[in-house]
Amino acid sequence: MLLDEPYRWAETVANRREYLEDQLRGGSPAIGIPYDDGVLLLTFGRGGRKLFEVYDRVAFAAMGHPADIERLRIAAVDMAHVDGFTNSVADVSLQRLVNFGIAPLVKNAFDEVFRAPYIIRVLMAEIGPAGGARFYTVDCDGTFESAERCGAVAGTEKAAGVMRAYLEAARTEAGGLKEALDVALRAWALGRKVGRAEEEGQEVPESPQVEDREVGEILREEMRTRDAEAAVLARSRLSKSKFRALTGEEVRAAVSKYL
Amino acid sequence: MPHDGDFFGLLKESGYRLGADVAPGGSLPEGFRPTEGTTILAVNYDRGVLIAGDRRATAGNAVIHDRADKVLGIDDHSVLAISGSPAIAYEIARVLEHTFQYYRRSQLQELSLEGKLRRVSRLIRENLPMTLQGIGAVIPIFAVYDLSDGPEGKGKIFFYDALGAQFECADFATTGSGSPAIRGALYYQNRWSGRPLASMGLEESVGLVLRLLETAAEYDTATGGTDRRAAIFPTVKTISREGIRDVPAEEIARVYGEQVER
Numbered sequence: 001m002l003l004d005e006p007y008r009w010a011e012t013v014a015n016r017r018e019y020l021e022d023q024l025r026g027g028s029p030a031i032g033i034p035y036d037d038g039v040l041l042l043t044f045g046r047g048g049r050k051l052f053e054v055y056d057r058v059a060f061a062a063m064g065h066p067a068d069i070e071r072l073r074i075a076a077v078d079m080a081h082v083d084g085f086t087n088s089v090a091d092v093s094l095q096r097l098v099n100f101g102i103a104p105l106v107k108n109a110f111d112e113v114f115r116a117p118y119i120i121r122v123l124m125a126e127i128g129p130a131g132g133a134r135f136y137t138v139d140c141d142g143t144f145e146s147a148e149r150c151g152a153v154a155g156t157e158k159a160a161g162v163m164r165a166y167l168e169a170a171r172t173e174a175g176g177l178k179e180a181l182d183v184a185l186r187a188w189a190l191g192r193k194v195g196r197a198e199e200e201g202q203e204v205p206e207s208p209q210v211e212d213r214e215v216g217e218i219l220r221e222e223m224r225t226r227d228a229e230a231a232v233l234a235r236s237r238l239s240k241s242k243f244r245a246l247t248g249e250e251v252r253a254a255v256s257k258y259l
Numbered sequence: 260m261p262h263d264g265d266f267f268g269l270l271k272e273s274g275y276r277l278g279a280d281v282a283p284g285g286s287l288p289e290g291f292r293p294t295e296g297t298t299i300l301a302v303n304y305d306r307g308v309l310i311a312g313d314r315r316a317t318a319g320n321a322v323i324h325d326r327a328d329k330v331l332g333i334d335d336h337s338v339l340a341i342s343g344s345p346a347i348a349y350e351i352a353r354v355l356e357h358t359f360q361y362y363r364r365s366q367l368q369e370l371s372l373e374g375k376l377r378r379v380s381r382l383i384r385e386n387l388p389m390t391l392q393g394i395g396a397v398i399p400i401f402a403v404y405d406l407s408d409g410p411e412g413k414g415k416i417f418f419y420d421a422l423g424a425q426f427e428c429a430d431f432a433t434t435g436s437g438s439p440a441i442r443g444a445l446y447y448q449n450r451w452s453g454r455p456l457a458s459m460g461l462e463e464s465v466g467l468v469l470r471l472l473e474t475a476a477e478y479d480t481a482t483g484g485t486d487r488r489a490a491i492f493p494t495v496k497t498i499s500r501e502g503i504r505d506v507p508a509e510e511i512a513r514v515y516g517e518q519v520e521r
Binding site: 049052053054055056074077078081082084085238239241 | 354365
């Protein structure tokens with residue numbers, strides 16, 4: 001049986017990983033960056049929503065299988081609310097949601113070779129009550145990472161890395177929402193550029209860039225089948241819940257610069 | 260695992276119980292005096308609904324607390340004012356708050372007004388065993404601004420009885436031990452004073468509500484009046500199209516000085 005043959009087990013895990021990477025390869029990246037009033041999340045999707053509110057100051061974005069995205073986001077919402085009720089709103093933190101909730105869920109599904117894994121890469125963001133932001137990414141095998149400057153998930157590790165480098169260099173935390181939207185759009189286009197190069201088996205330059213004209217080409221091409229979606233966690237919102245989905249006009253205004 | 264946005268169901272799955280585990284058919288121990296006592300009221304004014312409550316919590320003849328907050332914001336456009344057992348009432352308010360948010364976040368659409376009203380009703384009914392024991396009864400007023408009413412909307416006031424039945428009130432509602440003393444005054448004011456409640460501006464409405472709470476405090480020992488020296492004023496909140504606003508203590512103090520103390 002599988003358990004009696006460790007080599008078979010290692011091979012099975014390698015196959016799972018390869019399968020998941022294959023499934024996620026062409027997916028639309030999701031980006032999170034800070035700006036002066038909080039954090040911005042951006043992605044492109046085919047019709048369904050991909051950016052969600054989890055709790056007062058916590059948001060969820062993902063790429064992958066829609067049903068898996070749905071399951072994990074419900075799990076995050078459930079956990080956050082039971083926790084916030086049992087303790088208090090201030091006790092709900094992204095660190096705990098990921099460490100003790102989402103990551104174990106995904107890891108368990110990945111480990112159990114007779115269960116289907118989650119075909120997903122998760123990006124979550126949180127704003128602190130007095131300032132500051134935090135991003136977490138959770139990969140399909142349960143690995144998770146945390147960062148303060150930005151968060152990005154993409155179809156390939158290379159694309160995600162390139163996007164992160166671009167976003168970190170952009171230093172959006174002191175700027176306004178419009179600037180952050182622009183940076184996020186460029187980063188998304190860059191991620192797709194790298195992703196497509198990899199899909200087609202082309203060489204990817206050491207530190208790829210993307211010019212305005214290229215951004216326009218990529219966006220025009222992608223927007224034939226995908227819609228842009230953006231949301232913020234904005235500290236200045238009067239409501240206790242800081243999540244706000246950006247309106248169609250706001251998103252169109254940002255994209256139209258390149259079209 | 261409920262995927263219907265039912266937060267209370269989710270809580271119960273993790274072992275939560277609203278009331279304490281009171282033995283069936285048991286009676287209260289000798290000398291046990293549960294905390295109670297209140298006057299709360301809600302009135303329409305020209306921009307929406309104004310809700311106020313006194314600050315006193317009593318157990319029998321002992322005053323337990325003089326700064327209890329009985330007017331609780333639930334979400335951006337709804338407020339729960341509580342009378343009866345504060346322990347259960349605060350718990351109900353907390354569950355409600357999470358219920359509305361949980362529904363919106365998991366189901367990706369806001370719970371309708373009817374849905375919210377039913378949740379309040381259900382929680383009060385859930386508390387039935389305690390209520391029948393004679394402790395822990397909660398009788399709230401639920402005030403909302405229904406955004407689907409459009410710009411002509413005026414805000415709605417709902418009153419619940421101890422078993423969870425829900426009644427919509429026109430213009431005003433008041434409950435609690437001090438409410439009989441002022442219910443007649445509210446009706447009289449609204450009907451014959453020439454200044455119907457829904458036509459009053461904010462300051463006039465706050466002034467009226469402060470006077471009524473003073474009246475209730477005059478005739479009910481379990482209702483606290485205004486403590487000028489310690490600057491303890493009733494809690495007053497308003498709900499309008501723009502959302503919930505806490506009327507700040509300075510503003511209440513000023514209106515009190517102009518309209519009540521003179």
